[in-house]
Amino acid sequence: MxxxxxxxxxxxxxLTKARLAVLQVxxxxxxxxxxxxxxxxxxxxxxxxxRASVFRTLDLLTRLSIVRPTYIGxxxxxxxxxxxxxxxxxxxxxxxxxxxxxxxxGLENIAILLEERLKVKLTxxxxxxxxxxxxxxxxIAVNNED
Amino acid sequence: MxxxxxxxxxxxxxLTKARLAVLQVxxxxxxxxxxxxxxxxxxxxxxxxxRASVFRTLDLLTRLSIVRPTYIGxxxxxxxxxxxxxxxxxxxxxxxxxxxxxxxxGLENIAILLEERLKVKLTxxxxxxxxxxxxxxxxIAVNNED
DNA sequence: ATTTATGCAAAACTTTTGCATGGGA
DNA sequence: TCCCATGCAAAAGTTTTGCATAAAT
Numbered sequence: 001m002x003x004x005x006x007x008x009x010x011x012x013x014x015l016t017k018a019r020l021a022v023l024q025v026x027x028x029x030x031x032x033x034x035x036x037x038x039x040x041x042x043x044x045x046x047x048x049x050x051r052a053s054v055f056r057t058l059d060l061l062t063r064l065s066i067v068r069p070t071y072i073g074x075x076x077x078x079x080x081x082x083x084x085x086x087x088x089x090x091x092x093x094x095x096x097x098x099x100x101x102x103x104x105x106g107l108e109n110i111a112i113l114l115e116e117r118l119k120v121k122l123t124x125x126x127x128x129x130x131x132x133x134x135x136x137x138x139x140i141a142v143n144n145e146d
Numbered sequence: 147m148x149x150x151x152x153x154x155x156x157x158x159x160x161l162t163k164a165r166l167a168v169l170q171v172x173x174x175x176x177x178x179x180x181x182x183x184x185x186x187x188x189x190x191x192x193x194x195x196x197r198a199s200v201f202r203t204l205d206l207l208t209r210l211s212i213v214r215p216t217y218i219g220x221x222x223x224x225x226x227x228x229x230x231x232x233x234x235x236x237x238x239x240x241x242x243x244x245x246x247x248x249x250x251x252g253l254e255n256i257a258i259l260l261e262e263r264l265k266v267k268l269t270x271x272x273x274x275x276x277x278x279x280x281x282x283x284x285x286i287a288v289n290n291e292d
Numbered sequence: 293a294t295t296t297a298t299g300c301a302a303a304a305c306t307t308t309t310g311c312a313t314g315g316g317a
Numbered sequence: 318t319c320c321c322a323t324g325c326a327a328a329a330g331t332t333t334t335g336c337a338t339a340a341a342t
Contacts, residue, residue, distance in 0.1 A: 014341050016297060035331075050299040055332060059220070063240050065276050071215045071224065074205070076307070077331075078217065078224075091266055094209050100264060106256065111275065118246060120237055122277035129257065130211050131268035160316050162322060181306075196324040201307060222332075223306075 004066055011064060018053035019060070021046040026067065031088075032079045032099060065124035073097030086124035095136035150212055157210060164199035165206070167192040172213065177234075178225045178245060211270035219243030232270035241282035 004023050005015055013019070025041035026033060033041075035058060042049050058080060061067040065086055069078035072092055081088050087107070091100040111122050150169050151161055159165070171187035172179060179187075181204060188195050204226060207213040211232055215224035218238055227234050233253070237246040257268050 014296060016341070018298065048299085051331095052300080052333075053298060056297080062217075065240065068274075068276070069217045071208075091260065091264070091268070093266075094211065094269070100266070102260060102264070104256075106252075107273075110250075110252065114237065114248060114275065115277075118237070118248070119280035119283075120239075120246070120275075120277050121283055122237070122275050123240070124277070125273065125275045127253075127271065127273050128214075129260065129266075129268050129271045130214070131261075131266050131270070134265035137265075137267055160321065162316070164323065194324085196326095197306095198308075198325080199323055202322080 004061075007064060007066065008060075013060065016053075017046055018042075018049045019057050021049050022054055022057040022061070026061075026080065026082060029082075031101065032072065032081055034077045034079055036077065038080070068124070068126050070126065070128065072099060081126070083124045083126065087126065089127040091129040091131065091133070093133040093136055094130050095132050095139075098133050098135075100133065150207075153210060153212065154206075159206065162199075163192055164188075164195045165203050167195050168200055168203040168207070172207075172226065172228060177247065178218065178227055180223045180225055182223060184226070214270070214272050216272065216274065218245060227272070229270045229272065233272065235273040237275040237277065237279070239279040239282055240276050241278050241285075244279050244281075246279065 004027070005020070008015060008019060021042045022038060024045055025038050029037065029041070035055065038058065039051060039054055042054050058067065058069075062069060062080075065083055067080045068083055068088065069080050072079045074097075081090075089102050089104070091102065092098075093100070107125060107127065111125065114120060115122055150173070151166070154161060154165060167188045168184060170191055171184050175183065175187070181201070184204065185197060185200055188200050204213065204215075208215060208226075211229055213226045214229055214234065215226050218225045220243075227236075235248050235250070237248065238244075239246070253271060253273065257271065260266060261268055
């Protein structure tokens, strides 16, 4: 939780009201928030915080791999997902846009392999599967029965 | 290559000039294009195609898992990556925004496991790692030597 | 005290819509 | 022929900028 605050501090960034407000909103969300969600949430938590700072903070959190923007459903606005422990995994239904999270990915081994082979230093990852959820498969099956 | 055209057809979509133009531009790119890139490319390939149709087509290709929007570097505009064979894997350097692609992911097994366990039908996936590329690590190391 | 970050409000873009028309199958 | 898809141009949003001021350390 508040180790996000630690990380900002350690990286040399000040713990300002704007940043704290954005973190609070993101941490209390269910894992997927649009920029609009964050703007609204921050307006409630601390009305004095300006819109620009919200975007600046989202960028900062992205650079620190605390958060990651991704598309869900319509390509309109990005969703920001928390990367607790540096990673996140989910399935996006391409029909109803539902998001199904799952815990494991077994990617630690690949990460280590890539770090050695490519001389990179990895801080996080996001794994997304696309497809149809159980409900949408059912609906499609039903529709085809006519 | 042209099996993208097949897939559109099979899914019941017409092979219009707009869609063909977008496909051509995307297929001849290096794997990462912004919407602006596609707009510019299409304007060259077929000036009669309107902007709206480019966006409509990008949405369509996304729903078909032919392409996937993602963020690279600044959170400004999405990049569209081709998902040849339904998947794509890359490392994004959070310092210089360089993209390093890699072939292997060993995710087939996980995909099958998830399909069974969650009753979903998966059509593709995107795996992104975040971290620092070799060059950026060197630069950071040098800077810290002062 | 310093330096970093902020708020504000306008400017710059990007995407989406609505509707009459054109073009694939 | 029929219905899907398009082009156009305006509308709707979303992000970004520039700069004087505030506030963290």
